[in-house]
Amino acid sequence: MSCSKNRILAINPGATSTKIAIYEEETLLFKKIVEHSVKDLKEFSSIFGQYEYRLNLVLEALKEESTELNTLTAIVGRGGLLKPLLGGTYGVNEKMVDDLKRAEQGEHASNLGAVMAWNLANQLNIPAFIVDPVSVDEMEPVARISGLSDLRRISLSHALNMKAVARKVAKEMDKKYEEVNFVVAHLGTGVSVTPHKKGKMIDVNNAMAEGPFSPDRCGGLPADQLVKLCFSGKYTYEELKEKLIRKGGLYSYFGTMDVREVEALAEKGNEEANIVLDALAYQVAKEIGAMAAVLMGEVDRIILTGGIAYSQRIVNDIIKRVKFIAPIEVVAGEKELQSLALGALRVIRGEEEASLYS
Ligand SMILES: Nc1ncnc2c1ncn2[C@@H]1O[C@H](COP(=O)(O)OP(=O)(O)OP(=O)(O)O)[C@@H](O)[C@H]1O
Numbered sequence: 001m002s003c004s005k006n007r008i009l010a011i012n013p014g015a016t017s018t019k020i021a022i023y024e025e026e027t028l029l030f031k032k033i034v035e036h037s038v039k040d041l042k043e044f045s046s047i048f049g050q051y052e053y054r055l056n057l058v059l060e061a062l063k064e065e066s067t068e069l070n071t072l073t074a075i076v077g078r079g080g081l082l083k084p085l086l087g088g089t090y091g092v093n094e095k096m097v098d099d100l101k102r103a104e105q106g107e108h109a110s111n112l113g114a115v116m117a118w119n120l121a122n123q124l125n126i127p128a129f130i131v132d133p134v135s136v137d138e139m140e141p142v143a144r145i146s147g148l149s150d151l152r153r154i155s156l157s158h159a160l161n162m163k164a165v166a167r168k169v170a171k172e173m174d175k176k177y178e179e180v181n182f183v184v185a186h187l188g189t190g191v192s193v194t195p196h197k198k199g200k201m202i203d204v205n206n207a208m209a210e211g212p213f214s215p216d217r218c219g220g221l222p223a224d225q226l227v228k229l230c231f232s233g234k235y236t237y238e239e240l241k242e243k244l245i246r247k248g249g250l251y252s253y254f255g256t257m258d259v260r261e262v263e264a265l266a267e268k269g270n271e272e273a274n275i276v277l278d279a280l281a282y283q284v285a286k287e288i289g290a291m292a293a294v295l296m297g298e299v300d301r302i303i304l305t306g307g308i309a310y311s312q313r314i315v316n317d318i319i320k321r322v323k324f325i326a327p328i329e330v331v332a333g334e335k336e337l338q339s340l341a342l343g344a345l346r347v348i349r350g351e352e353e354a355s356l357y358s
């Protein structure tokens with residue numbers, strides 16, 4: 001059966017959830033968020049091990065909604081840790097799928113998005129896309145210098161949501177994204193803080209390794225102590241990597257990635273919960289200040305987004321430290337599914353050409 005309007009299936013595999021939606025043109029027809037607990041994902045030793053599990057959840061959700069796959073025009077997935085690329089919509093191809101399967105740039109749940117989209121779209125003979133993947137790299141040359149000639153800074157961030165909310169706020173200001181300067185802080189399971197200069201993310205704390213800690217990541221650490229820990233014999237390489245990325249941050253202190261649970265502890269008088277939550281807001285505010293300096297103080301708005309932006313406590317703590325820089329907009333949650341669908345629609349309608357991944 002074919003449908004005269006464009007119908008897009010958007011798939012967003014995240015660290016703690018798989019989110020899916022169907023859009024008919026710009027209209028949301030259906031949305032489902034399947035949460036994954038640490039226990040659900042524990043049995044999988046790699047992100048790719050989760051492929052069948054997450055795909056079946058997507059197919060079950062579509063079945064529950066009685067959505068026939070053959071009514072779809074295109075499928076769009078969240079792009080993962082690919083080679084560094086400019087922002088925009090990319091057609092999924094074999095090279096991209098191979099790179100994601102090899103996880104050359106690292107393991108991340110979003111690596112599954114393009115692969116799910118590609119496999120389903122091939123069965124249906126329709127196109128598959130990704131939009132603004134995690135590896136969007138628009139950094140200026142000066143931002144790439146690490147301070148050690150062996151290492152260079154890389155750009156891994158929540159580009160999809162940050163660019164989507166930046167476009168939304170620019171529109172509300174009657175401006176184009178390409179006309180404004182923003183500092184955008186995405187506060188999710190991972191944390192990215194980025195200066196957006198006239199439509200380009202010219203720097204970012206690599207959300208897997210730098211900047212503020214997050215619910216499951218340690219952020220930047222004292223390098224000398226980390227080196228000692230690496231050679232202490234206490235942990236294997238794999239254990240330490242997991243400790244830094246999936247079991248760092250709030251998880252390392254409280255065994256949960258849920259800010260609400262840590263807030264509940266703090267409310268019950270747990271002093272450590274109080275100070276660690278204060279530190280999360282403090283580190284985010286500090287990073288916003290650094291990115292404002294990158295923009296030489298020419299900041300039209302600071303935007304706070306992601307799931308933690310629902311937390312009144314953390315948002316208020318950040319605002320009190322950075323309000324001297326620029327007006328602040330809070331766009332709690334994320335616009336990733338909508339942004340994926342819009343990116344695919346722009347290409348299907350011929351408003352934008354899909355970039356080629358090579
Ligand atoms: N109402 C709320 N108050 C406080 N924290 C919240 C609230 N809702 C969600 N969060 C927190 O937001 C975090 C998850 O954010 P989000 O849903 O943006 O992450 P994700 O999609 O799993 O990962 P990422 O954003 O890194 O891709 C969790 O720590 C969660 O506890």
Ligand SMILES: CCCC(=O)O
Nearest residue numbers: 134156157158190207
């Ligand atoms: C690397 C950006 C995405 C995330 O932190 O989950």
